[in-house]
Amino acid sequence: MEKVVVLTKRDAWCQKAGQLAQIVFGEGLCWVQGTLGDRFPGQSLRPKPDYLISFLSPWIVPKQVLEAAKMAINFHPASCDYPGIGCYNFCLYEGAPYYGATCHHMVEKVDRGKIVEERRFRVLENETVETLKFRTMVVMLSLYHDILIDIAAGKPLPEASASWSRRPFTRAQLDELCSISPDMADEEIARRVRATVYPGRPGPTINIGGTEFRYDVPNREPLA
Structure with a gap:
């Protein structure tokens, strides 16, 4: 029997991923x-699993844990054009025509491992962070399902020709994207608002005369 470890957060999509596994x-x-x-749950893991699988894991997996597994893969909620944090946000800010979900091998540095498979879809004209995340979760869960079925059947994982196209985005870059200044052009402000408004989360901010004002965002549960 295969020894498989799956790491997830505690949200609705991760619950589906865990139940599917x-x-x-x-x-x-x-x-x-x-x-x-949370601290990394090293004591809870099976030693030397055949597969270590991360689906929206809240942890950066330590190098020694990755090396103990025969294979370690991660499901990333973005195409390989958008490694790191704030993937949805930067996609919308840059006006990318396509987005997607990616499965890749895990290495010590986040979002640097070889791509297993990438699935893309067209970004809609009226796309928001909320709708883009929802559609990405649907695609990523489908990709996850298919990869798990292949693993259970003993099939080799695919090897994609795609590769990461840039260095991972950082928290500092995302924080900067959420900041608006009065001297910005109207188009730039609109792009930043579109790229950073998400229900129930802090919206973009503007600082005027030393006072910070925050954009009013919908106060409800998001789709995803």
Whole structure:
């Protein structure tokens, strides 16, 4: 029986991912859930698993844990044009025509491992961060399903010809994107607002005369 470890957060999409893994791998699965800020659960993992799988994991997996697994893969909620943090935001800010979801091998540096498979879809004209994330989750869960089925069947993982096109975006870059100044052109302000408004989260900010004002965002649960 394959020994499989799946790492996820504790949200609705991760719950579906974990339950799907339970269906596919049964008793061969060790599913570990966590929240951003939790310590890495090293003691909870099976030693030397055949597969270590990250689906929106809240942890950066330590090098020694990656090396203990026969294979370690991650599902990234973006195409390989958007590694790192703030993927949805930068896609909309740059006006990218396509976006997607990516499965890649995990290495010590985040979002640097070789691509297993990438699935793309067209970004809609009226796309928001909320709708882009929702559509990405649907595509990524489908990709995850297909990869898990292949693993359970003993098939080799695909090898994509795609590769990461840039260095991963950072938290500092995302924070800067959320900042608006009065001297920005109207078009630039509109692009930043579109790229950073998300229901229930802090919106973009503008500083006028030393006072910070925050854009009013919808106060409700998001689609994803």
